[in-house]
Amino acid sequence: MELYSYFRSSAAFRVRIALALKGLPYDLQPVHLARNEHLGDTYGRVSAARLVPQLVDGEASLSQSLAIIEYLEETHPEPPLLPGSAADRARVRSLALDVACEIHPLNNLRVLRYLVREMKVGEEAKNAWYRHWVEEGLAVVERRLAEDPRTGRYCHGDTPTLADCVLVPQIFNAQRFDCRTDAMPTVMRVFDACMALPAFERSQPSACPDFEP
Amino acid sequence: MELYSYFRSSAAFRVRIALALKGLPYDLQPVHLARNEHLGDTYGRVSAARLVPQLVDGEASLSQSLAIIEYLEETHPEPPLLPGSAADRARVRSLALDVACEIHPLNNLRVLRYLVREMKVGEEAKNAWYRHWVEEGLAVVERRLAEDPRTGRYCHGDTPTLADCVLVPQIFNAQRFDCRTDAMPTVMRVFDACMALPAFERSQPSACPDFEP
Numbered sequence: 437m438e439l440y441s442y443f444r445s446s447a448a449f450r451v452r453i454a455l456a457l458k459g460l461p462y463d464l465q466p467v468h469l470a471r472n473e474h475l476g477d478t479y480g481r482v483s484a485a486r487l488v489p490q491l492v493d494g495e496a497s498l499s500q501s502l503a504i505i506e507y508l509e510e511t512h513p514e515p516p517l518l519p520g521s522a523a524d525r526a527r528v529r530s531l532a533l534d535v536a537c538e539i540h541p542l543n544n545l546r547v548l549r550y551l552v553r554e555m556k557v558g559e560e561a562k563n564a565w566y567r568h569w570v571e572e573g574l575a576v577v578e579r580r581l582a583e584d585p586r587t588g589r590y591c592h593g594d595t596p597t598l599a600d601c602v603l604v605p606q607i608f609n610a611q612r613f614d615c616r617t618d619a620m621p622t623v624m625r626v627f628d629a630c631m632a633l634p635a636f637e638r639s640q641p642s643a644c645p646d647f648e649p
Numbered sequence: 650m651e652l653y654s655y656f657r658s659s660a661a662f663r664v665r666i667a668l669a670l671k672g673l674p675y676d677l678q679p680v681h682l683a684r685n686e687h688l689g690d691t692y693g694r695v696s697a698a699r700l701v702p703q704l705v706d707g708e709a710s711l712s713q714s715l716a717i718i719e720y721l722e723e724t725h726p727e728p729p730l731l732p733g734s735a736a737d738r739a740r741v742r743s744l745a746l747d748v749a750c751e752i753h754p755l756n757n758l759r760v761l762r763y764l765v766r767e768m769k770v771g772e773e774a775k776n777a778w779y780r781h782w783v784e785e786g787l788a789v790v791e792r793r794l795a796e797d798p799r800t801g802r803y804c805h806g807d808t809p810t811l812a813d814c815v816l817v818p819q820i821f822n823a824q825r826f827d828c829r830t831d832a833m834p835t836v837m838r839v840f841d842a843c844m845a846l847p848a849f850e851r852s853q854p855s856a857c858p859d860f861e862p
Contacts, residue, residue: 523706533713
């Protein structure tokens with residue numbers, strides 16, 4: 437498999453974690469988003485949406501990190517990243533979507549660029565926007581994790597799931613933008629538990645071949 | 650089952666369509682987002698995230714529209730809203746996520762409110778923001794649908810899938826904000842095919858019990 441990735445893309449980071457948890461080898465193809473490599477025609481032939489990650493597996497070329505992880509779950513079921521019952525699976529998916537739909541889309545590179553270039557938003561207001569959505573969104577995740585007895589060492593039980601694959605990269609972003617994390621002890625406990633696992637540690641931005649300090 | 654819904658919420662609209670396609674009866678519980686009913690403590694006991702839709706099915710209380718539809722697919726498999734092969738399922742899920750992660754989160758009520766109240770963005774710039782993300786995001790969906798022989802009468806083949814459940818409500822939003830749709834003939838052809846089906850027609854905002862003109 438080939439994974440088109442950018443070290444700082446948190447959507448690509450999710451897929452790197454899932455591949456590592458399942459022990460699947462892959463070739464990492466770096467796409468430099470900050471240098472707009474994704475907008476060129478070469479990458480346009482790989483990804484119609486010109487986004488990372490894109491996973492190529494034989495004939496299949498797949499976009500959207502959550503769809504890619506569901507594909508990996510279906511084609512390589514072990515170890516599972518979703519629990520057994522439909523209600524528990526819905527819980528894990530909805531925690532992942534709490535990050536993937538409510539936080540991350542508001543803070544990705546093209547949105548921040550639009551705020552600055554089209555709306556002439558200043559640096560301070562841009563950072564306030566970023567922190568607002570991270571802190572409000574992660575407060576929901578904190579409440580859900582803290583209230584539910586199904587939360588274990590990780591977001592759901594004592595083995596990592598799709599929810600952890602999505603939560604951990606969001607915490608990296610939160611820390612990069614100095615978001616407050618003191619009001620989310622459960623989230624941070626889960627984050628620390630995940631980062632103690634080699635699959636998470638080896639997938640982080642600083643461990644990527646295209647990493648730039 | 651009880652579905653907490655708001656007539657104008659496109660995320661709730663997705664679930665209404667899925668329930669209708671599967672022929673599942675439900676009690677619709679209206680939550681008036683524009684009057685901030687979702688922010689009160691009463692609804693806070695139903696939904697930790699204070700978002701609609703929320704589906705209550707016996708002991709299970711589920712959030713996030715895509716997680717709810719996957720749950721319905723697992724608990725009521727017929728008629729299927731996902732195709733058979735893992736690669737095709739990934740395609741359908743990724744088309745749904747192209748809308749649910751790349752377009753809709755930028756344009757929902759709380760984001761528009763933040764732009765106006767916190768960032769002091771004017772009406773014209775707010776509408777330009779709205780249209781930008783809709784038109785850019787749907788252009789990706791158009792390209793993917795037009796390029797791929799798996800596109801049929803609907804987004805994937807000749808029966809409606811999860812992708813159609815998510816695409817159709819987004820077109821309602823696009824039309825409400827006067828977004829340009831002339832450059833997306835395949836998207837609009839699929840939209841028209843969907844709206845010819847009773848499951849879509851009966852789930853639209855104007856058919857909801859809480860509809861307000």
